[in-house]
Amino acid sequence: MERVLSAALTGARRYPVVLAGLLVLAISLLFEATGEPTAGGLVAGAFAAAVGAWTAIGMVRDLLRGQWGLDILAVTAIGATLAVREYIAAVIIVLMLTGGGALEDFAAGRAKRELTALLERAPRVAHRQTDDGVEDVPLDAVRPGDVLLVRPSEVVPVDGTLASSAGVFDESSLTGESLPVERTEGEPVLSGSVNGTGAVLLLATTTAADSQFSQIVALVQQAAESRAPVVRLADRYAVPFTVFSLALAGLGWWISGSAVRFAEVLVVATPCPLLIAAPVAFLGGMSRSAKNGVIVKGGAVLEILSRIRTAAFDKTGTLTQGRPELVEIRPESGLDPHELLALVASAEQYSSHALAASVVEAATNRGVDLLPVESAEEVATNGVSAVVDGRKVHVGKRSYVTDMLGAEVAEPPLRPGELAVYVAVDSEPGGVVVLRDAPRAEAKATLARLKRAGAAHVLMLTGDAEATARSIAAELGVTEVRFGLLPLEKVEAVRAAAPRPVLMVGDGVNDAPVLAAADVGIAMGARGATAASESAGAVVLVDDISRAAKAVEISQYTVKIALQSIWLGIALSVGLMVVALTGVLPPVAGALLQELVDVATILNALRAIGGRPHGRLARDF
Structure with missing residues (x-):
């Protein structure tokens, strides 16, 4: 109960206009129930007019900057319902408009769950051993060579090697591997992993800033703030949708001869899904990728990955074990x-x-x-x-x-x-x-999955000799091989590759130039490649090349859900407008139905977090 009250107070502080709207709606309905509709109408009308005027000011500022938006429809709908004295409907529209931010925050928070879990778990202090015992120091004070105590269930603060005889660590949030990993003395331990049930000693090998976990956190923050092209495309739908809605509402007024019909149509023409659904779907896709051990740097990367037609691979350490x-x-x-x-x-x-x-x-x-x-x-x-x-x-x-x-x-x-x-x-x-250097066990299946996902053209780029390159290629079923290449020649090969977009998968260190030259690069970051490699659009945190194929599959499903949610919102809104055009949908009922449309579309967008692609790819998730 205490947690519920705390959440309610937090929501009230963050969304005061939403709280005010709910109170006004309750007061208005109470006046209606007690036989005082005029008083209720005055309260509701004054509140809706005030919010509508404030929104109109912002709308005018946007128009002066050349920016169109769905606020035009919302302001017009509020004005129309007030003009025909549908005050309750006006308040519901205000709630729909102002509650969009709260709904988006909720949906985005759900979609970013795996991403924000990493941020929330980031440690702030470390327990450093000294001659006098153990002292707590800020994370930034840790230096390579420090001996740190990691207590049971604590997050490992920096990269290091295990100084105790043995330890068990949960790396699931970093690599997607669900089973705990056992480490023995001298073996590396990843920052961000969770210690098991026994306290261990860790010899720090990096500072906090240079640790893998800190770089992953930076990637997560960058990814959460990104906007994909399909999200901006949703914004552009606002202009034709606004024109269409106003025209349809005007037609209803002309046919019926009543301004009420104009208001009835506009009430159902405020599709928040256009503004919310696509961003939520992309955040869900990035969160899902993180759960599977792949950090994607932004929604734009997911969008390009969904359209990959050519996949290029480095050989050593990527298609092969990398440990000859x-x-x-x-x-x-x-x-x-x-x-x-x-x-x-x-x-x-x-x-x-x-x-x-x-x-x-x-x-x-x-x-x-x-x-x-x-x-x-x-x-x-x-x-x-x-x-x-x-x-x-x-x-x-x-x-x-x-x-x-x-x-x-x-x-x-x-x-x-x-x-x-x-x-x-x-x-x-x-x-x-x-x-x-033997091929990875999962390499051949990964190439097959990419081909099924649309990357029909696969090539291998390597600096090794012809005989070695062709032997590995034949074993994996790769028909196009470029061997004896210098870094610049790899870059030229990727730039000339077709059809596009081109995906390049490499180790993130020696392959930095060619990863940057591709339309999107995926770095295999499990063996020393920094997670924050600026040359790659995505980083695989576990030593498993199949995660590259999984990232492509997740991106395709994410884009599908984003576009589906956008068109679902448009279709349902247009359907309601056509029904309202006939005059059988009162303004209050229309406003409530539009809220249901918003919720349905957002729930559909959240499927990007855990839904399954259809067909043969489904079993891989």
Whole structure:
């Protein structure tokens, strides 16, 4: 009961005109019931006239700025009902007009539930361990290297690694995975995840501003404030609808010879759905995407995703696992396999490429000690040059090592799916390290889902050699492959791709330029790509490429529901106007029916949160 009263008081403070309208309506009906209709009419008429005049002032200001809106219909309807002394109907129109904001807030709040849940859960303080115990500090005061205490059921404040022996965390709000995730000492823990039933220690690896959760919160705020093209399209419907409504009301007056008929038609011609339904549907779609581990940066991104006709993919780390396994070491120039692996791994630890991490991991697993590195420089997408234990080492693509040596490097025989990392040591060919990067288990099904969703043209873009690229493409059923590409060439390939719009899916780090060049880019952000990557329109927070297909499916359903809600509101309003044209719909009854139309249309728009697409895609939700 206390919560209900609190909510009522909050609503009264936020929407005083709505509260006043309800009181005026109650007083007017009370006067009617006690046989004093004149007094009730004076109260209702004065209130409706005051609100109508205030709205008219705003309407005139908008018209002077060249902006048309549905306020014209509302003001005209209020004036008409007052003129024919339908005071109760005038108050109901005022309630419909002023209550639109309250209805929109309610619907938008419901639609943004998953988005706002992230914002509401954002921690404000952290428990930092010191020599004297544990102290609470503002989140902004946390620095990398701080040891933090995370109590049971608390939200992890910053990105870090687990300093306790083990812990269980709920990452569902970040990744959409419903099952708790177990972590052991030294493993990474995402900020924004919820600790389990036992307190744990966390070694902070970032500041609060640089943590994944803070960047997701920034994305959520950006998404919630965005407007999609279809929402602006709904605004443009206001002009022809206004003209049509006034013309139909005028026709009713002319046919009947009564101004009452004019008022009866206009009473049902104030479709709030045009202003509310589309934004609510898009907020619902973005909320649903967030629940499924995809942060979409705005309604415009959803709108473009719904029309995708071409899907382009990076290979390494996107269509493939991104964690290649070392399968063979082939040394040259008198080196032995152990020595070659030590040199390569020592240099590759300074590279951000996915292959480099695999080489370093393989060396560690084989008990190979890394050598001291005097200097290292990464040449983006090509390789690494380093001075390792006094020896000049070049590691990377065949073309890169060839350029460094000034002589052609032979291409070794490789089995399907294998790739070679070429090495030069002290200006001599050092051999190759052979790895195999297997396709993701979900990749083939994801491509099939995108094709069903309308992206009939699929291409793979990679900087890898032809043999490796074609092997992976054949395994996944991709017919168009571009291999040996530099970043600029990937950008040119996406710009030239047709039909459009073009979706590009990549890792969000090395693929930043091509993600920006596409009509919409989706970054796989689970492996180090910052969630706030400005190059992508959406970020997948879980290491699962199928979420890209899910985002497309959700966007298509969202746009369908938004347009359906707009036309539903228009159709029902036009139907009521035609009925009112015959004179069988009194103003008060028409005003109440229009309120029901508003509610029905908003409820339909809310289906974007949890409704299911029809057909074969339904089972994927």
